[in-house]
Amino acid sequence: MNSQQLFFSEFDGGLSELFIVKRDGRVVPFDPHRIHAAVEKAFRADRKKTPTESLSAEDIAAIDEITASVVSKSTALAHRGERLEVERIQDLVELTLMELGYHTVAKRYILYRAERGKARTIQNMDGVSIHMIDKKGRTTPLDLAWIHRTLMEACRGLEDRCSWRELAEETVRALYDQIKEEEILQAMILTARSWVEKEPAYTYVAARLMLGKIYEEALLHVPSIHETAEYHKAYFPTYVQFGVKIGRLSPRLLEFDLNKLAQALRLERDRQFSYLGLQILYDRYLLHHEERRIETPQYFWMRVAMGLALNEKTDKELWAIRFYDILSRFLFMSSTPTLFNSATIHPQLSSCYLLTVEDDLDGIFKVISDNARLSKWAGGLGNDWTNVRATGSLIRGTNGKSQGVIPFLKVANDTAVAVNQGGKRKGALCAYLETWHLDIEDFLELRKNTGDERRRTHDMNTANWIPDLFMKRVLQNGSWTLFSPSDVPDLHHLYGKAFEKRYIEYEEKADRGEIKLFKRVSATDLWRKMLTLLFETGHPWITFKDPSNIRSPQDHVGVINSSNLCTEILLNTSAEEVAVCNLGSINLPAHLDEQGEMDEQKLQETIRIAIRMLDNVIDINFYPIPEARNSNLRHRPVGLGIMGFQDLLYIKRVPYGSEKAIELADRLMETVAYYAILSSCELAKERGAYSTFKGSKWDRGLLPLDTLDLLEEQRGGFVEVDRTKTKDWDFVRQKIKEQGLRNSCLLAIAPTATISNITGVSQSIEPSYKNLYVKSNLSGDFISINPYLVEDLKKLNLWDQEMVDDLKYYDGSVKPIERIPQELKELYAAAFEIDPYYLIECASRRQKWIDMGQSLNLYVDEPSGWKISQMYILCWKKGLKTTYYLRSRAATSVEKSTLDINVRGIQPRWMKSRSPSANIKVEREGKEKSACSLDSECESCQ
Template sequence: MATLHTLVTDTLPTVVKRDGRRVSFDAERIRRALEKAFRATLELPADAPLSAELSEEIEALTGAVVRWCRDRAEVSVEEIQDEVERTLMRAGRYAVARRYILYREARAEARRRQQLTYRRADGTEAPFPHEALRARIEAACDGLDDVDPELVREELLRTVYPGIPEDELDRALILAARTHIEREPDYTYVAARLLLDALYREVFGRPIPPSEQAEACRAGFRAYLEHGVRLGRLDERLLRTFDIDRLAAALHPERDRRFTFLGLQTLYDRYLLHEPEGRRFELPQYLWMRVAMGLALAEDDPTARAIQFYELLSSFRFMNSTPTLFNAGTPHPQLSSCYLTTVQDDLGAIFKAIRDNALLSKWAGGLGNDWTPVRALGAHIRGTNGRSQGVIPFLKIVNDTAVAVNQGGKRKGAVCAYLEVWHLDIEEFLELRRNTGDERRRTHDMNTACWIPDLFMQRVRERKHWTLFSPDEVPDLHDLYGRAFRERYEHYEREAEAGRIRNWRRIEAVALWRKMLSMLFETGHPWLTFKDPCNIRSPQDHVGVVHSSNLCTEITLNTSPEEVAVCNLGSINLVAHVDEQGELDREKLRDTIRTAVRMLDNVIDLNFYPIPEARTSNLRHRPIGLGLMGFQDVLYRRGLSYASEAAVELADEFMEFIAYCAYEASSDLAAERGAYPTFKGSKWDRGLLPLDTLDLLEAERGEPVPVPRTARLDWDALREKIRRQGMRNSNVLAIAPTATIANICGVSPSIEPTYKNLYVKSNLSGEFTQLNPYLVRDLKARGLWDKEMLDDLKYYDGSVQEIDRIPPELKARYRTAFEIEPRWLIECAARRQKWIDQSQSLNLYLAEPSGRKLSEMYQLAWQLGLKTTYYLRALAATQIEKSTLDINRRGIQPRWMKSRSPSSDIVVRRDGPACSPDDESCEACQ
């Protein structure tokens, strides 16, 4: 057998290096590589002598590789290494071969990283900025527990390639941080801060290190305003009304570090101002100050007020609704969220209403249309002596208008049509969202809602008949409610029986109720809203009638042919007003509410009104809708389950305090600016506050409204103040969905329970992993947070109920929306409703819907005096296979959970469209 020495003296091939150079063959390099692989496998130190037997084996293996190479004129480094692997495998040294392969991969990765480049924005190539990126990642991780900068860097280096463009490198860096969010919630802040770095580079045209961003932000504020004015995107009054240097000094760029990734990405995609070609020129703190300036333009000291408003927005204590964030400080400040209209029974009026919808939708308004006055199918048309086609064909046009005229090109147009349940077209109206039937009589892009009088609910309960009419023959029913409605409705029933009404039909009330519920389950529509509580408890019963709610069912304002109701929304972030134990800072919250009410009142005077009827209504009544978000977060901080009496009491206590401060703030604002023009004769003026109107509702119904009247504050003193000073706003409180602004603030939306503890949220900005940080915190405290727990959460679709390791108190606390009995949501809502002068967007959840459960749920909501309900969330009847998880280890899922998708938060209805908890229609107002 030839030795290695004799082999190397023979004629050997030229070796082709990776860079193309040709060098002499060196068999010693092969022997050293094999020795290293053996030492690593056998865990032998580098200075430990090899046994004679092992040395001889390495010599023999090297000789085999050299003999293979000798037959070739040229051989590449890669070919030599491949032959080393094959030789080891033929010799049965599989473990050593594996170690050698890993070594090759590590060396290849090191070479790749060393050779990496990136392409600057100007097109030039540059060496990969390893150290700069390391510094950025470390800065993004600063101050966060349980995050590892090296994990982010390694993830980044696995995904980049030579010549990667600078903007794509930013995206890869953000994605590298996002990857780890499911195992540690704080990585959401890492990803957000890396996105912020990219945003600064986009705005300033060059990289701004994190340590210099605050100075750059303040220094660039004036240039931002001037640039925005030149582009026509900002109101020129911003430059001449305010002390710009004082505002720049008041900026708090460090507050950007509070953003979650979802929050900042949402802001980046949909709110920050950009040039026509798409480049953003607005930073988050510029946005907050722009909105603050836009709302302070008419103040006596606009600079001081702008700083006061900015403090609330930038600290997430309060957030205006989306239209205000979109448009404040711009040349077209359409700041209002919701518009409510009543459509008259006249062809010209109908198409004017459709035109009004288009104009209002253009400027990001959500729409609620009352279609009850329009005559029904088959009704007589006096002018042509023909027969009416009813409401449905017009609603198809409304649907298509909402699609054609989206909200400023920023999100889908959104409209909801309301119809009273005595309307002769009601049964076909219920089917508008079905996926079967005549497509010409379907409205897949429009929301629908039933406007239900108490009489109907009582007849359902008593299993009596119900009579449908065409409104042209019973025109006054539209404006009547309570006992007056009952008396007139029964009169018309007698007239119909006597033959003095031509177009009518009698059905069983229960049959119509069942169809409403079946359509609600099948399609998600119509929403069920209650006419009598909305009107009997309305502060403005002296000047009109509430004919519908709005798109998101939280607004209850009067409408008429002369007045299009307008509401201006914003929400308090409860999380910003409680400590880690959930204790409320009452003085801070009171201060926030007083400033927020002032901001919302300013919207009324500064607003751009697309149609005159909206201006008329808003200036006469000056309604606002102050809401809240983060209620579920507060429960977590207090260690409470949503499904508990303690949660119901907390909803009552917090809402009472918010209501007291809000009504007091509006009254004090009236002392400063004057009461709204129609204050005289209102319930406010008559000494009736929302709490008092529960007794009125009870009297009109003739049956109890079983909601405790407990009060903790001095409401008599407030009544006297309102009597003396008046109210600045006809309506003050309304709890909107806050679907988007809650994302921006990084808190739970509105009054919603947690949807799931781990899921993927999908919205217009993409898909985002959402992991409940409170759950992770509590699991860490008990030493239970590990990879196995994460896998269990994935397997059980974000539910903790079937995970044996989790203690019972955490299972109770972290029940998800479908694991909470609906009565708890309704009870909490009823306690809030007793303090609220408008309504609330209340979603209801059922894991296993049935006709009986649906009926009981909505009858309870009505019985407890709720004014409106919103979406019904029901689970699907199919399950997606979890092929990547070990089903044998975890067992079979409980039946209610088998309907959930492991990778999505989509709720699939049986014959209806998909609907998610972040449905974009929910975002039309917020």
């Protein structure tokens, strides 16, 4: 008896009851010889052995082992009552080959199956024979082997969650005769992305399929799986040289040792992308020429890194590789303008520009012209319009009366629409007006859908710039006086006690008749109108002038007159200085260790490199206007932020609506601030302090934490901020004293709407909007499902189609689903289910460490005027400098009288102190829309 006979004798008597269902429906006895023969053919094809040549003893043993394993699995299936079909047995062969590590043999087996399939007529589900048109225009039978190979590779490592076989069947079902080869790949991608709702891991399958499309487009070649990484490195110098030749890349890139940089490329990092992230990258970030993307994702990261390392005096390649490393590992992400334009011939890398409008035609139209130039190169804009005289003011040159600020805002709005951001995203502008301006009531109505269209700005964001005195008058049920800035020219540039003293003097002048043009209103009524319009239209946003200025490190060289487009940047502006900020964000969950704890050493190193990258932007940047260059080089502000806070909470099993979340927000921001300041000290030692350091709060030994006392003193109380600290801040003060600082401002938390999608984490400091919803952006509509929730439900055997349907029915909320445990309901509470107190308190804890601001969205379910009023008063008392969108789920109609909380259930924590004047009602016009769509994303800054 030979070895093969001996091998098969082990099965004698054990398989007599097993039968196989053939493709044509015939039932035949199970025959292990056929399995053995098929596996042997695959081994021979892989080893390049003819049927007459002998295989090695190791291969023969492997063939026997694989056959035995398949027979054993088949027997187990049959004993469970499952039907044994030919395709199922062949699937088991492929799976076993992969499990035992025979990947190249598995590939041969797949090819063998596909070739056998070609001998049969290939049909779709409608019975139509399918042929495809390849890239050379030839008509051939559908290449099932290619489909199988492609999907099998895309699912590698995800086999326990994703079935390439099911994807293949679903893809073929959707094909038609004479389909183009590239359309087949798109069909595979669409099939995978459509299954994300039932299994989140399919987002990575779809992304990997798309990578094949990108590689072919950028590399002009489809390398095999085994040669892709090396080919990718070898082609890198060609990519750079071609980019320079066609005028898309800076010729200075040729100064680098391109081969050295190529060796640092890590192609495996492409597999980190979700489909949404990769699609966004493809649509808007990868450089293209004549409709062809010329760079792959790793080329893209290296291009950005090279652009930021251009001015490094020593070890230029080393710094480029370090920058590339934290970008490509998703540890830190530069803002969108930096990603768009780094290493290009117009490197406009800055995110935000803040401009002050002067009260004359030349000043007004200069800012509108500057807006156009800045918007062209992907800058987000914040305009301070408070200086412009109000309606009815005297125009001395003509002895006429002014039409006020509103008509000019209409021109600014239309300019932002006309000059979009380099054709890559919409132009974005926010106009600020201080609350005492005589045109403030018309300003509040700019975003309404009713009224005179000539006095509406539907495309421009607006924000209230509110002094503390107004908030105190609201709490006191006091009056408020509106002035024209032409009569009170210094008021806009004062804050704190100096503002209060001067404002009261102007009120007394008005009472004596020395100021003719003014209006006296109820502060409470004006506050009510501000909140009503905020609720109805999403604008104007609520931002606070005094904490922004009193806590500013740069109070010795100017005044902060407004914030930026997304309310996180707070820098001085004037006619001579256009403030500029350069942004980037730390990916918090990427810095957790295997135990889910923050790796502080890793975080420190990321921050050190990130601050250097942001500082480099200032010197490399292309400045569309000279006032921006002067300001940026003089003060050197940067804005380091964070993203993925909600992911961090999920990983650490901490509900957003909890004291633990508040404490975590506090300690995390303290750690980021600590290392950011020390990193800027280190840069100052190497490169020198920024030019206006002398006399700054930094120079006076005042850190952001210390300025809370100044705010409380200037405000006369009303500062309810926890002052706890855990780091050695005296050490930081000493370092600043010894070395200075390289950057006047360091910290700002931006929305990260797009870059968080690229990296696949939650936006900024945002809570999860819903656990299942459709996300819409410029790249299309994408299913967004909470992968942490899915994993938890899988562990409890609760993840099934019924659960998917429940999540759809309940609009992404787990709260009404009875079979989900309470612990998970608390952990996965959606944004509108979290008491706003926790969002505000987390923000307050962060704000004490931040020298600028944060883009803080607020969420209110079942809104009322009183709820909204209490929420924003709490923001003010908690020391926040700014807020961003008010997100609301409005009812069809809202009660127009004051709501009594005592008859509406338990009082939320954030309503625990009720002032008499906060008795605000929201009046809703029937034709007004609710605040804003959460299914869309603001991509202004990042």
